[in-house]
Amino acid sequence: MSxxxxxxxxxxxxxFLDEVLSRAVGTFERIVRDRIILDVLMPEALIKAIQTVERISLPEAENLFMDGPVYSECEWEEFDILVLQQLEAQEKHH
Structure with a gap:
């Protein structure tokens, strides 16, 4: 989810999170560092951002994060149209 x-x-x-991690704990193998950033730090940063922007409690922000972004019906329709256009363009090239 993005x-x-x-x-x-x-x-x-x-x-930014890579730099914070470097200052806090030093060095890790690159793969371990990537996993820590992507699996721990980035979700936590996004949850905190949701909490701040929406002015809600941390548990509410965590629930919103776990539910994923909310898209309107119009946004879903636009996405479907875009995907169909891209598929049609690919078919023309093959």
């Missing part, structure tokens, strides 16, 4: 759609923002958050 709460950030901008790749640049995701990279920025990852790099």
């Amino acid at each position: 709460y950030i759609e901008d790749e640049e923002l995701i990279d920025g958050l990852y790099n």
